[in-house]
Structures are given as C-alpha cells and as structure tokens.
Amino acid sequence: MTDTKSTPIHISGIPREKAPEPPLGTDPIIFGSRYYSTEFADKEWERMWTRVWQIAGRVDQVPDPGDYIKYDINQESIICIRSSDHKIRAFYNACQHRGNQLVSAEIGTLASGEFQCAYHGWRFSDTGECTWAYCEEDFPQGSPCGKLNLVEIPCQTWAGFIWFNMDPECTDLREWLNPVAEHLDSYHMENMKRTHWVTIEGTWNWKCVQDNFNESYHLPFVHPQTVTTMNEHYSGCQFDLYPSGHSRMLMPGGGPGPQYTGKADRTFKSLQQTFDFWDFDPEPYRNDLTGLRTALQGRKRELAESKGYDFSRYSDEQLTDHYHYTIFPNISFSMKPDGCIFLRSAPHPTDPNKCLFDMWYLTMFPHESTEYYSNSMRDWVSLDHQVEHITGLAGEVSCGPGIDQDVAIWTTQHKGLQSRGYRGEYLPTQENRIRYFHQNLDKYLAMEPT
Ligand code: FES
Numbered sequence: 001m002t003d004t005k006s007t008p009i010h011i012s013g014i015p016r017e018k019a020p021e022p023p024l025g026t027d028p029i030i031f032g033s034r035y036y037s038t039e040f041a042d043k044e045w046e047r048m049w050t051r052v053w054q055i056a057g058r059v060d061q062v063p064d065p066g067d068y069i070k071y072d073i074n075q076e077s078i079i080c081i082r083s084s085d086h087k088i089r090a091f092y093n094a095c096q097h098r099g100n101q102l103v104s105a106e107i108g109t110l111a112s113g114e115f116q117c118a119y120h121g122w123r124f125s126d127t128g129e130c131t132w133a134y135c136e137e138d139f140p141q142g143s144p145c146g147k148l149n150l151v152e153i154p155c156q157t158w159a160g161f162i163w164f165n166m167d168p169e170c171t172d173l174r175e176w177l178n179p180v181a182e183h184l185d186s187y188h189m190e191n192m193k194r195t196h197w198v199t200i201e202g203t204w205n206w207k208c209v210q211d212n213f214n215e216s217y218h219l220p221f222v223h224p225q226t227v228t229t230m231n232e233h234y235s236g237c238q239f240d241l242y243p244s245g246h247s248r249m250l251m252p253g254g255g256p257g258p259q260y261t262g263k264a265d266r267t268f269k270s271l272q273q274t275f276d277f278w279d280f281d282p283e284p285y286r287n288d289l290t291g292l293r294t295a296l297q298g299r300k301r302e303l304a305e306s307k308g309y310d311f312s313r314y315s316d317e318q319l320t321d322h323y324h325y326t327i328f329p330n331i332s333f334s335m336k337p338d339g340c341i342f343l344r345s346a347p348h349p350t351d352p353n354k355c356l357f358d359m360w361y362l363t364m365f366p367h368e369s370t371e372y373y374s375n376s377m378r379d380w381v382s383l384d385h386q387v388e389h390i391t392g393l394a395g396e397v398s399c400g401p402g403i404d405q406d407v408a409i410w411t412t413q414h415k416g417l418q419s420r421g422y423r424g425e426y427l428p429t430q431e432n433r434i435r436y437f438h439q440n441l442d443k444y445l446a447m448e449p450t
C-alpha cells in the first residue's frame with residue numbers, strides 16, 4: 001500500500017513518529033489585512049523578522065578569508081564575511097560614520113583585505129574593527145578607530161547554509177531548528193551544491209507562499225500531474241506541527257496512491273526519467289500501481305552504489321517519498337535522496353503586496369561526478385562553478401514547471417484576499433500547518449518590538 005500510516009518505522013533514517021497535535025481551534029484568524037496592510041507588515045518587521053534566524057547564502061560562496069556575500073531582507077542589508085581567522089561573521093551593511101552601505105555587490109572579495117567606505121574612506125577590518133579614518137585627529141569625541149566598529153550580529157552555519165539573526169539574544173541556531181536539524185543531518189546538505197538559483201519578484205504577500213507550502217490540498221488542482229506519481233491525498237500523508245513552530249509533511253512518492261483511477265501510462269510517462277535512470281521496468285505493476293513505490297525503493301537500494309550514491313543512512317521511504325519541512329517563518333526544504341528544493345519567501349522592502357521568492361536546487365552529486373544530468377531538475381548541472389543567479393519578475397522568469405504553477409496562483413489569491421467579500425479562512429484539518437503558522441506569527445506580534 002502507498003500509505004505512510006501503514007508503513008513500518010525503520011530503524012535507520014529520519015524518525016517518522018507523528019508529533020502530538022496542538023489544539024488549534026477553528027474560528028477564522030487569517031483575514032485579508034494580514035496580507036496587504038502596511039501597518040501589519042511593519043509589525044512583522046519590528047517584532048518577528050528581527051528575531052528569527054534567516055539564511056544569507058551558502059558556505060561555499062565564501063571559501064577564503066575576505067570573501068563575502070550580501071543578503072538584503074526588507075529594508076535591511078547584511079554582510080556575511082569569511083574573516084582572516086576563518087570564522088564567518090555577519091555585520092549590518094552600514095558604515096559607522098554616516099551610514100553609507102559598505103558593499104553593493106551580492107558576492108565579492110575584499111580587494112585590500114578591508115572594507116573601505118566609498119563616501120569618506122573609513123576602513124574596517126574583516127572582523128569589523130574600524131582601522132582608519134580620514135583626519136582621525138579632527139574628532140572631538142576621540143578617534144573612531146577601534147571604537148566605531150561595524151555592528152556584528154549572530155551568525156552560524158548549518159547544512160552548508162550561512163544563517164544570521166538580528167536579535168543579539170537569540171537562541172542557538174540548532175536549538176531553534178529543533179527537530180529539523182537532527183532530522184535533516186543525514187542528507188549532508190553541506191556536501192550538496194546549489195545548481196539552480198532563481199529569485200522572482202511577484203505581486204503577492206510573502207505569506208501567500210508560506211501558506212501554499214504548508215498544505216498539499218491544492219495539488220490535484222494546481223498540479224494535476226502530481227496525482228499520477230504521488231499519494232497526495234491526506235489519508236496517505238502525515239503532517240507534524242513541532243513546538244518550535246516548524247512543521248513537516250510526509251507524502252508517499254514513487255507512484256500514485258490507492259485512490260488514483262487514471263491510466264498506468266500516465267504514471268509511467270511522468271516517472272519515465274526516474275525509471276530510465278534506475279533501469280527499472282514498471283510493466284509488472286501496470287495493474288497495481290501502488291506496488292511501484294516499494295519496488296522502486298528496492299531498485300534504488302540495489303543500484304545506489306553503482307550509480308555513485310550512498311543511501312545507507314536513508315530509510316526506504318526516503319528513497320521515494322516527499323519529506324517536506326517548513327521552517328518558521330519562511331523557508332521550506334523539500335528533500336529528495338539526491339538533492340533538496342529550497343524555497344523561500346521574503347517581504348518586499350516597501351510594499352506588502354509584493355514578495356521576493358527564491359527557488360534553489362541543491363544537488364548531491366554522485367561519487368566522483370562533476371557533471372551529471374539531474375533527474376529532478378531535468379537539466380545538466382556542474383559541480384565546478386557557482387551557478388548564475390537568475391532574477392526577474394514573476395511570469396518572465398521560470399522556477400521550473402511545478403513551481404511556476406504555484407506562482408500563477410499566488411497572484412490571483414493575493415487579489416482575492418483584498419476583496420471585501422473574503423471573510424477569513426475555512427480550513428480542513430489537512431491545512432492545519434497554515435493555521436499553526438499564523439498562530440506562531442501572532443505570538444511574535446504580541447511581543448515588544450526589538
Ligand atoms: S559614510 Fe562611510 S566614511 Fe562617511
């Protein structure tokens with residue numbers, strides 16, 4: 001059966017126990033103004049965004065001392081730099097003289113080993129210390145050197161990502177990620193390479209994205225192709241809400257669920273590339289498509305080593321199923337045995353009716369391969385160079401066929417959320433993660449501004 005509830009728990013692999021369900025209630029709380037009100041967006045910034053861990057980029061973007069990346073979120077700009085002691089540090093991108101941004105490039109290397117402000121020439125070391133100021137003797141308050149240093153914020157790494165937090169009192173990253181970090185360690189994302197990097201600007205609020213990735217109720221309608229290859233029905237899936245505010249969905253893949261009544265040929269066509277890659281003959285399962293999943297798991301197990309993969313740390317379910325984790329407030333990791341789809345929504349700096357949406361694909365290259373055809377991305381990818389950052393407006397730049405279908409829906413949903421005729425949500429149980437997300441957001445909004 002293609003059903004996570006009937007699947008025995010394996011000794012190895014990610015724990016699959018269902019998290020206890022917190023009481024959520026059913027009265028509407030998700031009203032339209034949450035998505036378009038500037039006042040609400042300002043509250044989110046002051047009370048929530050400035051307290052949560054965020055990702056600036058990948059560790060492999062800053063291999064050497066002096067290498068830095070810049071990540072802008074809302075009106076803020078953060079520099080993460082590999083310092084000469086090899087530690088990665090995060091600083092606000094603001095000169096301590098009169099505020100000019102120190103760097104404008106998304107990625108770079110300090111030419112002279114120091115930041116130099118373009119306005120009046122102040123210099124800062126790679127550990128943030130002010131080392132030089134023009135006319136140093138002319139400051140009645142005393143020389144700024146060694147005193148007016150860059151403002152550093154917490155910065156940690158996990159899974160090959162560089163994380164920062166604007167709250168100096170924040171909890172340790174790993175503790176904050178609980179239990180997601182522990183679950184996803186086995187994928188060794190630090191060894192994966194970003195092979196797709198797309199950012200689009202769209203006309204919807206960032207929460208439309210997060211709501212969308214917190215439910216799979218939309219799959220048969222927005223992504224009708226998915227019913228042929230996965231058991232998207234809630235009866236076959238598991239949804240977990242963790243006390244940390246993060247959540248998870250387990251969805252069987254490698255074949256459709258028992259409710260699928262379509263043609264076997266549709267399934268075979270959709271999974272053709274997987275079958276080809278794994279030299280798998282699906283014909284014996286033509287009249288019992290639910291048997292495909294376990295058969296494919298067995299085949300992947302059998303051929304993994306010869307294909308250059310180490311699947312020994314994965315359970316059988318991890319070889320076919322969708323392990324989809326949403327990190328509060330705005331990040332999703334959709335895990336596959338050979339990669340991860342990273343999805344992120346971020347607020348637009350000036351307009352709550354707009355959003356910056358990121359789609360990355362991280363590829364686990366087979367052993368000793370530097371180039372290979374990524375089955376998941378349907379494209380050739382290379383280990384040897386950083387992938388180009390593609391940016392543009394929604395509709396003009398593609399995030400791949402599946403995600404493009406989501407993108408199209410966010411635009412019309414955001415319009416409808418602004419209607420006087422939208423009276424708040426009415427959710428089935430399988431959309432509990434959405435309600436949980438908004439309740440967690442409300443907890444932050446009840447706090448004092450940072
Ligand atoms: S603002 Fe940077 S040196 Fe003046």
Ligand SMILES: [Fe+2]
Pocket residue numbers: 212218219222223406
């Ligand atoms: Fe979707």
